[in-house]
Every structure is written in structure tokens, then in C-alpha cells.
Amino acid sequence: xxxxxxxxxxxxxxxxxxxxxxxxxxxxxxxxxxxxxxxxxxxxxxxxxxxxxxxxxxxxxxxxxxxxxxxxxxxxxxxxxxxxxxxxxxxxxxxxxxxxxxxxxxxxxx
Amino acid sequence: xxxxxxxxxxxxxxxxxxxxxxxxxxxxxxxxxxxxxxxxxxxxxxxxxxxxxxxxxxxxxxxxxxxxxxxxxxxxxxxxxxxxxxxxxxxxxxxxxxxxxxxxxxxxxxxxxxxxxxxxxxxxxxxxxxxxxxxxxxxxxxxxxxxxxxxxxxxxxxxxxxxxxxxxxxxxxxxxxxxxxxxxxxxxxxxxxxxxxxxxxxxxxxxxxxxxxxxxxxxxxxxxxxxxxxxxxxxxxxxxxxxxxxxxxxxxxxxxxxxxxxxxxxxxxxxxxxxxxxxxxxxxxxxxxxxxxxxxxxxxxxxxxxxxxxxxxxxxxxxxxxxxxxxxxxxxxxxxxxxxxxxxxxxxxxxxxxxxxxxxxxxxxxxxxxxxxxxxxxxxxxxxxxxxxxxxxxxxxxxxxxxxxxxxxxxxxxxxxxxxxxxxxxxxxxxxxxxxxxxxxxxxxxxxxxxxxxxxxxxxxxxxxxx
Numbered sequence: 001x002x003x004x005x006x007x008x009x010x011x012x013x014x015x016x017x018x019x020x021x022x023x024x025x026x027x028x029x030x031x032x033x034x035x036x037x038x039x040x041x042x043x044x045x046x047x048x049x050x051x052x053x054x055x056x057x058x059x060x061x062x063x064x065x066x067x068x069x070x071x072x073x074x075x076x077x078x079x080x081x082x083x084x085x086x087x088x089x090x091x092x093x094x095x096x097x098x099x100x101x102x103x104x105x106x107x108x109x110x
Numbered sequence: 111x112x113x114x115x116x117x118x119x120x121x122x123x124x125x126x127x128x129x130x131x132x133x134x135x136x137x138x139x140x141x142x143x144x145x146x147x148x149x150x151x152x153x154x155x156x157x158x159x160x161x162x163x164x165x166x167x168x169x170x171x172x173x174x175x176x177x178x179x180x181x182x183x184x185x186x187x188x189x190x191x192x193x194x195x196x197x198x199x200x201x202x203x204x205x206x207x208x209x210x211x212x213x214x215x216x217x218x219x220x221x222x223x224x225x226x227x228x229x230x231x232x233x234x235x236x237x238x239x240x241x242x243x244x245x246x247x248x249x250x251x252x253x254x255x256x257x258x259x260x261x262x263x264x265x266x267x268x269x270x271x272x273x274x275x276x277x278x279x280x281x282x283x284x285x286x287x288x289x290x291x292x293x294x295x296x297x298x299x300x301x302x303x304x305x306x307x308x309x310x311x312x313x314x315x316x317x318x319x320x321x322x323x324x325x326x327x328x329x330x331x332x333x334x335x336x337x338x339x340x341x342x343x344x345x346x347x348x349x350x351x352x353x354x355x356x357x358x359x360x361x362x363x364x365x366x367x368x369x370x371x372x373x374x375x376x377x378x379x380x381x382x383x384x385x386x387x388x389x390x391x392x393x394x395x396x397x398x399x400x401x402x403x404x405x406x407x408x409x410x411x412x413x414x415x416x417x418x419x420x421x422x423x424x425x426x427x428x429x430x431x432x433x434x435x436x437x438x439x440x441x442x443x444x445x446x447x448x449x450x451x452x453x454x455x456x457x458x459x460x461x462x463x464x465x466x467x468x469x470x471x472x473x474x475x476x477x478x479x480x481x482x483x484x485x486x487x488x489x490x491x492x493x494x495x496x497x498x499x500x501x502x503x504x505x506x507x508x509x510x511x512x513x514x515x516x517x518x519x520x521x522x523x524x525x526x527x528x529x530x531x532x533x534x535x536x537x538x539x540x541x542x543x544x545x546x547x548x549x550x551x552x553x554x555x556x557x558x559x560x561x562x563x564x565x566x567x568x569x570x571x572x573x574x575x576x577x
Contacts, residue, residue: 021554022361022387054555055363055434055503059385062479063430091434092453092475 002049003031008107012040015103017049020057029060036064041073044106048079053087065097074098078106115285118181122290126183129165130297133190136161137301145195146305148243155195159202162191166207166227170215181283184211184223185230185258186294192234193246193254194302200238204231219279222269226262233258245306248299255295259288328389332362335392339399345369345377347442352379353533354560355541357504357553364391364433365502365556366399370406375443378406378415381500381560382435382454385476390431398423398433398477412437412450413487420452420477420485432478436470436500445492445564450485452477455503458522460529462495462566467522470498495566497529497536504557505540508548516547533561 001024002017012035018024035043043064047053065075076098080088088094100106136142141154166187171180184207192200208227212220237246237254246254263284270276340356354367364384372378380402384395398419405419416437423433436457438449453476456469472486501521508516521540528539537559544557 054507055383055385055432056387058476059430059432061430062385062432066430090453090455091432091479092473093479095475096479 001027003028005031005035008044011042011044011107011110013044013046013103013107015046015048019052020050021052021054022056025054025056025060028057029063032060032064036067041068041071042110043068043073043075044078044103045075046078046103046106047081047084048103050084051081053084055091058087058091058093062093062096074110076100076106076109078103114282118283119286119289122181122183122286123293125169125171126186126290126294126297129169129183129186129294130301132161132165132168133298134301137305143309145199146302146309150195155199158191158195159199159206162187162199162203163206165190166203167210170207170211180215180217181286181290182223183287183290183294184227185262186255186291186298188227188231189234189251189255189258189291189295190298192231192236193238193251196238196243197232197235200231200233200235201228202231204228207231218272218275219266219270222265223262225269226258226265229261229265230258245299245302248296248303251295251299252292255292256288259284259291262287329361332388332392333358335389335396336362336364336366339396340366341369345371347377347440349442349445349565350440351533351563351565352561353537354381354500355537355558357541357557359387359504359553359555359557361387362392363387363502363504363556364395365504365558366395367500367558367560368399368403370403372407372410372439375441376410377440377442378437379440379500379560379562380406380435380437381457381502381558382433383502383504383556383558384433385431385478390429394427394431394433397426398435402435402437406437410439411487412439412448413485416450416452416474416477416485417483420483421481423477424479424481427478430478432476434476440492440562446489447492447498448487448489450474450487452483452485453479455501455506457498457500458518458525459490459499460497460525461493462497462529463493467526492564494564495529496564497525497533498562499525499536499540500560500562501540502556502558504553504555505544505559507555508544508557509551509554510547510549511551516544520547533563536561536563 001019004015006013068074078100080099098109141157144154145158166184169183169186187207188200188204191203204227208224211227212224263280266276266280336358344353356365367381370378384391384398401419401422405415409415434454435452436454438447440447449470451470451472452474456471459468459470461468472488474485475483506516506518506521524540524543528536540559
């Protein structure tokens with residue numbers, strides 16, 4: 001799993017590529033925590049290159065949104081492939097996150 | 111003159127070869143390793159100082175005498191001793207070599223040469239302290255040796271009398287001495303570097319094995335926790351056939367199922383999947399299962415059970431842990447099932463009368479995700495021959511060697527085709543297909559399957575306890 005982070009104004013954007021399974025989820029968790037520790041409040045996760053997400057992946061994203069919303073921040077999601085969307089849908093997480101078709105729309109929604 | 115220089119250089123290099131063999135043997139000893147680990151004891155310090163003192167004395171001699179003085183590699187002993195063992199060792203070795211030079215070898219350079227050897231140990235010790243006890247590295251050691259020997263020559267020129275003789279000696283020996291001491295320092299530093307790398311690798315290997323062992327125990331513990339919270343017997347329900355299995359992945363995923371006896375003629379049925387893996391997942395599974403049981407026995411509406419269970423689980427879920435869960439209350443006599451789906455893979459129901467499948471979905475979200483929820487509850491009517499297959503994503507997300515998912519379609523087809531079989535047979539059939547599908551690949555996630563079937567013929571199953 002490759003992950004790249006960048007800034008779009010105040011918003012931190014993480015672009016993911018590959019399988020978000022139990023192993024890569026730990027990496028993503030570290031990445032998100034270090035961004036939050038560095039003061040990131042508004043986050044967009046771009047799932048453009050993600051074909052698979054496990055429950056560990058959902059856990060990391062849920063943990064991020066819980067932490068950020070405590071401080072009036074948020075996590076928004078972009079570019080979910082159909083399979084990933086289905087996983088979000090089954091678990092009910094689509095009700096929990098704002099999901100956008102493109103990264104740009106997600107960034108601009110803040 | 112050039113021939114003397116070359117002859118001296120060759121002679122010193124020969125000497126160094128012998129010294130390095132001795133040095134190599136020293137680096138393999140336990141006391142040397144203890145010094146490298148900075149576990150200084152009186153014993154290892156004495157052995158260390160004596161060894162390098164011997165090297166220093168041995169290095170004092172070469173076969174070539176230049177105007178009464180000898181080219182030598184005496185400073186090498188204290189330099190290495192100081193760089194590796196610190197100022198005390200450096201100075202002590204320097205004193206051994208220096209005093210030996212002072213009392214047992216004569217000539218006009220006696221005083222400066224003795225002092226140089228003591229200074230070599232002192233400077234090396236200071237470098238050790240400045241570098242906080244870390245070995246200075248290969249090139250650091252070489253540069254130090256070159257500088258030290260240049261300093262040695264300057265001392266001879268400053269102190270030895272007469273100056274003309276001191277100059278003549280210096281001109282003769284400075285190139286061979288600088289080169290040979292630098293070579294000695296280089297090779298010795300390579301020994302130490304290699305030794306340090308070797309030790310580092312060994313340490314990493316040990317840590318890795320420790321980690322593996324710990325991981326293995328952790329997996330076993332997770333297994334045990336999970337296993338101890340799963341029912342080990344199937345309930346015998348009059349008019350129904352029910353069967354379930356859980357095949358944990360090597361790294362358990364916290365799947366569970368449960369049968370909760372409620373008031374007469376009613377039973378709670380659940381299947382769930384906890385986020386994450388291993389011990390955290392197993393513990394969260396144990397908590398979720400217990401919370402659900404407690405709430406289920408005090409409430410007869412699945413939506414209320416889930417709402418209350420969620421509140422407890424969310425308050426316990428610190429790191430984003432959550433559990434997808436399907437909970438139903440089966441009314442045995444009235445043949446109805448009220449259910450709530452909290453973000454779980456929808457169970458699939460084969461409706462005999464229509465010969466078709468239906469997914470048991472409700473609007474819901476995994477427990478632990480949000481503080482309060484109002485889960486939707488639905489009711490279905492069951493009829494003879496109907497089959498409900500409950501499962502976790504370990505079934506549909508099993509992968510084959512072409513990285514294809516097992517998927518719902520294959521599962522649905524199996525349910526339809528095998529709906530005439532008993533609950534256990536249906537479970538086994540699906541399980542075999544999934545295992546066959548991902549043949550040769552390691553199982554990624556727990557596989558949990560449960561089948562509830564409404565008896566379609568008058569069977570006599572009176573040999574079992576009933577709820």
C-alpha cells in the first residue's frame with residue numbers, strides 16, 4: 001500500500017493506493033495520527049487506488065473521524081471504487097461520512 | 111635512504127600483520143565484547159589493558175634501526191585501546207608502552223617517543239568521550255592515526271637533541287610510521303566495525319525471534335479468547351434445524367455467533383464481526399458478545415437491544431473499534447423473526463414458496479461507530495423449508511489465486527442449489543466451496559457461517575433438549 005500526503009490549503013489530503021488490509025491499516029493509522037499531532041483538523045482521504053478495504057481499514061478511518069470531530073474537525077472521503085463503496089455501505093458507514101466523487105469536491109466542501 | 115624507508119615500511123607492515131592476528135583473536139574474546147558493550151569490570155579492564163599493552167610493547171620493535179632509533183607501531187595499541195575502551199584504558203596502555211620505551215629502549219628520542227605513546231592513549235580516550243563512547247568509525251580512526259603520528263614526529267623534533275640528528279631520524283621514519291600506523295588503525299577499525307555489525311545483526315535476529323514467539327503466543331491467546339466465547343453446542347429448536355461454524359484465521363478476526371435463550375419459545379440469534387485482528391479483536395468480541403447477551407435477556411425488541419448495546423459498546427470503543435452485527439429474535443411457535451442489521455453482511459434467505467432469495471437488510475450502522483442510533487427493525491414470516499444463511503465477510507471475501515473474491519453471487523447460488531439439504535449439510539457445502547475456492551492460499555479472515563432452516567417435513571427430533 002502506497003500512501004502520499006499533501007496539503008490543499010488548510011486541508012490535509014491522503015492519497016491511498018493498493019489494498020487497505022490489516023497490515024497497511026496500521027501504516028495508515030500512524031500516518032493519520034502524525035498528521036493530527038501536527039495540527040491537522042480537516043482531512044480528505046482519496047481512495048482512488050484502493051481496490052480492497054478490510055474492517056481494520058474501516059476502524060482506522062472511524063478512529064480518525066472520532067478524534068477529529070471532537071475538535072470540530074472532520075474527515076471526508078473521495079473517489080471510492082464500487083467495491084469499497086459497498087463495504088462502506090454494508091457497514092452503514094456511508095451514513096457517517098461525507099463521500100465525494102472527486103478529491104477536489106471533497107477539499108472544497110470544507 | 112629511499113630503500114631504508116621502503117625496507118622499514120615493509121618491516122612495520124609485517125609487524126602489523128602479526129599484531130592484527132593477535133588483535134583479531136582479542137576481538138573474539140568475551141572481555142572485549144564486554145568492553146564494547148560498556149560493561150566494564152575490573153577483570154575485563156585489566157585483561158584489555160594488558161593485551162593492548164603487550165601489543166604496544168610488541169609494536170616497539172622493528173628490525174630497522176635508524177641512527178639509534180627504531181621505526182615502530184607502538185602507538186597503535188594505546189590508540190585502539192583508547193578509541194574502544196575510553197581514556198582510562200587508553201592512558202593505561204599508553205603508560206605501559208611509553209614506560210617500556212623509556213626504560214628498555216634507549217636513544218635520543220626516548221623522551222618524545224615515550225610521551226607520544228602516552229598521548230596517543232590520552233587523545234584516543236578524549237575522542238572516545240567526545241564521541242559519547244561510540245566507536246569513531248573506520249575513517250575517523252585512520253585520520254586520527256595519521257594526525258597522531260604527525261604529532262609524534264613534531265614531539266621528536268621539539269624535544270630530541272641534537273636537532274640535526276632528530277631531523278635526520280624523522281625524515282627517515284615519518285613516511286613508514288604514518289603509513290603503517292594508519293594501516294593498522296584502518297584494519298583494526300574494520301574488525302571493530304564488522305564486529306559491531308555482526309553483533310547488531312545477532313541482536314536484531316534475537317529480537318525478531320522474540321517478537322515471533324510473542325506474536326505466536328498472542329495468536330494462541332486470541333484464539334482461546336474467541337473460542338471460549340463461542341457456543342460449543344447447537345441449540346435444538348423444535349421445528350427448526352440450526353447449525354453454525356467458525357473457522358478462525360491464523361490471525362483471528364473476532365467473528366462470533368451466539369444463541370441466546372429468551373422467554374419461552376423465543377431465542378435470540380446473532381452473528382457478528384469485530385474490526386481488527388488478534389487479541390484486540392478477540393477482547394472486543396468478548397465485550398460485545400457479553401453486552402449483547404445482557405441487553406438481549408432484558409429486552410424483547412431487537413431494535414431496543416441494539417440501541418442499548420451500541421451505547422455501551424461505543425463508550426468502550428476508544429480506538430475506533432466497531433462490530434458489525436445482525437441480531438434477530440426468532441419466535442419458534444409463531445414462526446416469525448424480528449431482526450436488526452447493524453452494518454453486517456445481510457443474511458440471505460431462501461423463500462421456499464417463491465423459490466427465490468431475499469437479503470435481510472435494515473437501515474443500520476455498525477455498533478461502536480456513533481453514540482446514539484435508532485436502528486430499524488423488520489419482521490419476516492418463516493415458512494416450511496425456508497432457509498436463512500448468516501455469514502461474515504470471511505466467506506464472501508475469500509480470495510482465489512487470481513485475486514478474485516468469492517463474492518455474494520457464488521454464495522447465493524449455493525444457497526439456492528442446496529436449500530433442500532439440512533442446516534449442517536448446507537453449512538458444510540458452503541464451507542467446502544469457500545475452502546476449495548481459496549485452495550493453497552492462507553485464510554485471511556475468520557469464516558463464520560450459520561444456517562437456520564424451518565423443518566419442511568415431520569421429523570422426530572425429540573431426543574434433544576428444547577427451548
